[in-house]
Structure formats: C-alpha cells, structure tokens
Amino acid sequence: MKKVKELLKDISIKETCFDYNTSKLTSLRIGGRSFCFTNVESRDILLKLLGICMENDVCFEIIGDGTNILLNDDYLDIVFIRLGGEFNYIRFEKNGEIIVGAAYKMTRFVVKTAKLGYDFSFLGGIPGTIGGSVIGNSGDKNQGICNYISRVKYISRSKLKEEVLNITDCNYRYRHFHIPDLLVLTDVVLKADFLEKRAVLQKVRKRIKRKKLNQPVGTKNAGSFFKNLPDYPIPTGRMIEECGLKNFHYGGAKVSGKHANFLENYKNAAAKDILVLSKIIRDIVRDKFNKELEYEVRMIGFKNGQDIRKF
Numbered sequence: 269m270k271k272v273k274e275l276l277k278d279i280s281i282k283e284t285c286f287d288y289n290t291s292k293l294t295s296l297r298i299g300g301r302s303f304c305f306t307n308v309e310s311r312d313i314l315l316k317l318l319g320i321c322m323e324n325d326v327c328f329e330i331i332g333d334g335t336n337i338l339l340n341d342d343y344l345d346i347v348f349i350r351l352g353g354e355f356n357y358i359r360f361e362k363n364g365e366i367i368v369g370a371a372y373k374m375t376r377f378v379v380k381t382a383k384l385g386y387d388f389s390f391l392g393g394i395p396g397t398i399g400g401s402v403i404g405n406s407g408d409k410n411q412g413i414c415n416y417i418s419r420v421k422y423i424s425r426s427k428l429k430e431e432v433l434n435i436t437d438c439n440y441r442y443r444h445f446h447i448p449d450l451l452v453l454t455d456v457v458l459k460a461d462f463l464e465k466r467a468v469l470q471k472v473r474k475r476i477k478r479k480k481l482n483q484p485v486g487t488k489n490a491g492s493f494f495k496n497l498p499d500y501p502i503p504t505g506r507m508i509e510e511c512g513l514k515n516f517h518y519g520g521a522k523v524s525g526k527h528a529n530f531l532e533n534y535k536n537a538a539a540k541d542i543l544v545l546s547k548i549i550r551d552i553v554r555d556k557f558n559k560e561l562e563y564e565v566r567m568i569g570f571k572n573g574q575d576i577r578k579f
C-alpha cells in the first residue's frame with residue numbers, strides 16, 4: 269500500500285486524502301476510515317488512477333453523493349473515487365438530446381431541464397448524482413431514468429478506455445442497470461418529451477412536496493432500503509408497516525415512523541445496527557408474507573466480498 273500511496277501522490281490529484289473518514293460521504297453518515305478518498309476532475313487522471321488501482325490489485329469504488337449505500341464502519345482498504353470537474357456539466361443539443369456528466373446533481377438536472385420544458389418530474393426530490401441514479405435506475409414505481417437514456421459513455425474494465433453504448437431495454441429493469449464491462453459511468457445522453465415549461469415546474473414542485481410529506485427527508489437515511497417486489501400488489505413499505513415495524517429500533521438504527529421502507533441512523537448507529545435491523549425486517553416479512561425482500565441499498569466493504577471489486 270505504501271507504493272500505491274506514492275503512485276497516487278505522483279499523479280497529482282488536487283484532492284486526495286489518506287486514512288479518510290468515509291462517514292462524511294454518505295447520507296446515512298456511517299462509514300469507517302478508508303485507505304484513500306479522491307476527487308477526480310479529469311478523464312486523463314481518472315484513467316491513470318484506475319490503471320494504478322488495477323495494476324496493484326487495489327480495491328476501488330466510485331461514489332456519487334452516497335445516498336444509496338451502506339458503508340461498513342471497519343477500516344476500508346479501498347480507494348473511494350468521486351467524480352467532479354469535467355464530469356459535472358449539462359449540455360442541450362439542437363436535436364433535443366441532453367448530454368450530462370455523471371457528477372451532475374439530480375436536483376439541478378430536474379430543475380434545469382424543467383425550465384426548458386423537458387418533463388423529468390418523476391425524478392423530482394431524488395438526491396444524488398446522475399451517475400448514481402443511472403447505476404440504480406432511480407425513479408418512481410412506474411419508471412426509471414434509464415427509460416429516457418439513448419446512450420452512455422463509460423470506461424470499460426477489459427480495455428480500460430472510454431466506450432460508447434446505445435442503451436436498450438436489455439440494459440435495465442426496475443432499479444437495475446447493467447453493462448457487463450462497465451467500470452465507471454462518465455456521461456449520459458437522454459431524450460424526453462416536451463411540455464409547457466410552467467406545467468413541468470408545477471409537476472416538479474408537486475412531486476417534491478409529496479415526497480416531503482411521505483418520506484423522512486432530512487433524517488440520516490439512504491432512501492428505500494428494499495426494492496418493491498415485482499408483480500406484488502403491496503409496496504414494500506406497507507408490508508413492513510403491516511408487520512408492526514414502524515419506529516422499531518435496534519441499537520442506533522430505526523425503522524422510520526414516516527415511511528417503513530426507510531431505515532434511519534437516529535442515534536450514532538453502527539453499520540452493524542443497520543444491517544441487523546434490515547435482517548430482522550427480512551425475517552419478519554418472510555414469516556408474514558412468505559416473500560423475500562431484496563436490498564435496494566448497496567452494501568460496500570462487508571466481508572462477503574460481493575460488493576468489493578478486486579482485480
């Protein structure tokens with residue numbers, strides 16, 4: 269790791285911190301100290317950084333705004349990479365295409381596009397970055413952002429270079445996006461319907477208002493913890509509520525009293541508190557409904573290793 273530290277210092281990224289407290293990176297405000305956190309502002313440096321990590325067998329994770337992840341709070345032998353600079357832009361083309369960088373904030377995207385009459389109101393009030401939203405196909409119960417994507421640019425794992433791919437409905441489904449060779453998503457091209465600008469802004473405002481009313485916006489949470497079940501009539505939040513679990517807590521973790529699919533860090537929760545609480549919920553829901561809940565939140569740094577990309 270000492271050699272890697274020197275190599276990372278050599279590529280002169282402005283913002284590179286070692287032994288970094290990752291709890292600052294997540295909306296749950298949970299996360300251990302990590303080997304490294306770095307903010308990458310250019311494509312050149314991103315490619316160099318990925319090359320160093322891969323050649324030296326160092327784990328790395330791309331992180332957006334951390335609004336859909338649970339990080340372990342043990343020491344994390346991981347380089348956390350956040351995109352900024354060159355990846356933080358939006359461009360409107362004459363042919364109606366919208367080109368947006370992965371680091372661009374979703375809240376800005378929704379308002380900026382609405383002001384031009386593009387209707388992305390179903391994404392209103394969703395925090396995070398465009399990159400994170402595409403990886404999780406964020407949206408509401410009827411549609412996700414991927415429905416509006418025509419193509420993406422990404423860095424491929426096998427060639428370690430930028431590639432462009434036209435997106436079809438084979439690449440996504442509910443809260444899921446998949447390109448087999450994807451290492452880092454860098455740019456997204458979208459198309460949407462035009463409406464009258466005032467009508468779209470009105471829809472966005474309504475959406476945000478409804479979210480604030482029904483969800484614990486402002487507490488430390490990571491959005492819906494579990495996915496809704498496909499072809500099942502009861503939304504997951506209601507299933508958990510019907511098990512009597514609203515406000516149930518374990519350690520410093522609690523099921524929100526406002527929306528039962530939101531788990532909150534309400535009193536200095538450890539990652540384990542959230543994890544155990546989520547397992548209790550899955551067990552009780554399985555007993556009552558005979559259904560298996562699937563995580564929507566991504567777990568990073570846990571021992572099963574599934575979420576740590578190692579090369």
Ligand SMILES: Cc1cc2nc3c(=O)[nH]c(=O)nc-3n(C[C@H](O)[C@H](O)[C@H](O)COP(=O)(O)OP(=O)(O)OC[C@H]3O[C@@H](n4cnc5c(N)ncnc54)[C@H](O)[C@@H]3O)c2cc1C
Nearest residue numbers: 332333334335336370396397399400401403406407453491
């Ligand atoms: C209060 C609240 C309400 C929410 N409401 C909704 C909602 O209504 N609908 C919904 O779908 N979600 C919702 N979410 C969840 C979350 O906001 C979205 O999933 C969001 O799009 C995640 O973006 P992020 O930048 O925070 O991603 P992160 O949490 O930082 O990352 C998520 C995953 O994407 C990966 N990733 C991020 N960027 C890249 C990239 N450029 N290349 C490759 N991988 C990348 C990360 O490695 C990680 O695995 C909500 C969350 C909160 C806290």
